[in-house]
Amino acid sequence: MMIPDFVDVKCSACPIRHRAVCARCDTEELLRLEKMKSYRTFPAGTEILWRGEPLDYVASVVSGVASLSKTMEDGRTQMVGLLLPSDFIGRPGRAKIEFDVTATTDVTLCCFARAPFEALVIDTPHVAQRLMELALDELDAARDWMLLLGRKTAREKIATFLDMLARRSQLITPKGAGTAPAAALHLPMTRDQIANYLGLTLETVSRQFSALKREGIIDVPDRRSVIVINIDLLQNATGDDADGGVVA
Amino acid sequence: MMIPDFVDVKCSACPIRHRAVCARCDTEELLRLEKMKSYRTFPAGTEILWRGEPLDYVASVVSGVASLSKTMEDGRTQMVGLLLPSDFIGRPGRAKIEFDVTATTDVTLCCFARAPFEALVIDTPHVAQRLMELALDELDAARDWMLLLGRKTAREKIATFLDMLARRSQLITPKGAGTAPAAALHLPMTRDQIANYLGLTLETVSRQFSALKREGIIDVPDRRSVIVINIDLLQNATGDDADGGVVA
DNA sequence: CCCAATCCTTGATACAGATCAAAACCATGA
DNA sequence: TCATGGTTTTGATCTGTATCAAGGATTGGG
Known part of the structure; x- marks a missing residue:
């Protein structure tokens, strides 16, 4: 059976597709992914990650909604992204993030330890390419939001x-x-x-x-x-x- | 002589470093880059690319300043990015862009045809990785700007x-x-x-x-x-x- | 069931920045 | 040198959204 490129993967346990992974990867890679998988749940309002914290995991949102936000000294805050189920958290090749990630509702994440995940990415160019695509999607979304924030x-x-x-x-x-x-x-x-x-x-x-x-x-x-x-x-x-x- | 990873390349003719290329790549790749290079100059105010136009080139800004902007039906516009010398224009794996690129001052670009450039990217994971880094840098910059636009x-x-x-x-x-x-x-x-x-x-x-x-x-x-x-x-x-x- | 806490709506008022308008400034070429 | 057109500054006024304030709805816990 022919599987087209870049169709995202529906893995065995999660009720969602992991958008960071492509279906052309061999079973071997999928198995490696399965093995390094772990789940974490955060109640609504919890800080999942603080700005500047070391980033040991990458993750897919399985259920719930998380948000990325930036805060000024005096408390004014601006949300800079919304993570819905199937969205990806994490930055290949980066150990830190420049914003906070907060559970907006109860959130369940499917986590992968960063080091082995990155090793997998290096082995599988398709996954790397898919991650690049996701980053560019995020960039386009961010720029649409800039128009909204600045002019609407x-x-x-x-x-x-x-x-x-x-x-x-x-x-x-x-x-x-x-x-x-x-x-x-x-x-x-x-x-x-x-x-x-x-x-x-x-x-x-x-x-x-x-x-x-x-x-x-x-x-x-x-x-x-x-x-x-x-x-x-x-x-x-x-x-x-x-x-x-x-x-x- | 040992060249560290990810130091950007200073190529022979351009007065800037091309941020999209990493110095660990072999001479062979650099030669391939040299061969496919071409220069284009745009006077201030010129539209370099329209939203939705097919994207046949990627480029580095050599001199001058270009800007990315989005426009609403009624004419309100918002700049969503500023391209200074050494910045990179182009999206690996994408044939279109969602905004306009305009020459803010007189701008000279060092252009590479997209198809051979992408072939080079596929051959050289370091370049791919560097491009991902640049995309993430842009994303961080966009998010900083969202805080500015929304709250400052x-x-x-x-x-x-x-x-x-x-x-x-x-x-x-x-x-x-x-x-x-x-x-x-x-x-x-x-x-x-x-x-x-x-x-x-x-x-x-x-x-x-x-x-x-x-x-x-x-x-x-x-x-x-x-x-x-x-x-x-x-x-x-x-x-x-x-x-x-x-x-x- | 009621209480407390949280979230939401609505009103009154204030103000930052937009809009409208005019004059000053500056570069360019005839 | 002066006219010309674009850019910048400054002023007067208007307006959309923030701010301040109060009351109503909803939720969860004892």
Whole structure:
């Protein structure tokens, strides 16, 4: 059976695909991966890694959501990345990171000790190439976020955030006879954390949610849920080009 | 003679080091690089690459400054990266980019056709590793900039920008008997471009320059120059931790 | 079941930075 | 030398978001 290049690996025990590994690698490599695997769970709010700490593990997020953030001396913080299941934590060839990793919800990681993982990477160019691809994906995402942080209004930020969640969780469920599909989203974070992600305050986030609800674009049945009623209007509100999606 | 790993290559014709190449590679690879090299110059303001355009070349910046930027439908733009001499343009394994590359000043690039360059990368793991390092450096820089865009005040943004220029151009020249060294900086861009980089308007940039000058922290002898009179005060104004520098 | 803690919403007000406008500055070429 | 067009500075005003403040909703524990 022919397996295409760069399809990510579904390993035996984890309910997710490990995005850092490619399916063309031989069974031998997969076995090596299996052997060095270990699981760790962190309750919501836990610091998984501090800035500057030595980085002994790399990991895939198996369940839950973790976040990368940077903090200023006086306490202002900015989230610089969101890690959803299947995302990869770790930097090949680097012993330290320049930001904090925090469990936003309860998080389970599938960890690999860094040293043997890097040895594996050196042996298998496909994995190295896949890691490079992931790094470039992260870079593109970071740059999109820079546009959001630097130029978008509060309303556009919220719309972009909800649109991103809809895309990433792929929960866009067609519904009813109308042309606009609706999506039920689970918010993995509090208003305060959303604010930190978007460069806003929690009050502004709350007000924008209320405004979008008032206009009938979304519904907010409870604090952790959003129903996208009119996805076209939501996407109009993001300020992005129509073809916001990246064509792989 | 022993050459340490990952020292970047100074090639025969360019006045800079190509950061994408490592010195441990054999002469053979260097020769291959030499052969596929070509130079292109772009006058200030030229579009070097449009978003979505096929990416046939990778390149090093030899002289001048180029910028990466993203634009919204309605014209708002945000610079998402600055390319100074020795910086690398291009994405191994990717045929497209998600932003525009513009010549900020007159720019000369040392170009390599993408296909043979990638073949070289595949043959030489050290180069691949170096490219990964560069991508991770860019990612760290992007994340620092996200903190700046999302949370810093106009004054902190300007101070951070000047401090970054001072570090990158390494023009920190000790001067006089005082404890605070001074630095003469050349600004490679207009107020408008600085504003686009910092997520501000040109008027705000100008006002903050004036304010820092009034306070005796900098001097602005002409539109394209800044003299840092008190670098300690400048760094205090960035809002960053004292050890803002990344220890390599 | 109630209490405490946390999270969320809404209102009133303040302010940093955007926007609008005009004048000063500077480089370039005729 | 002067006109010309682009860039920068400065001023006046406006506005979106932060800040301050209070009350309401939700959750978990005893």
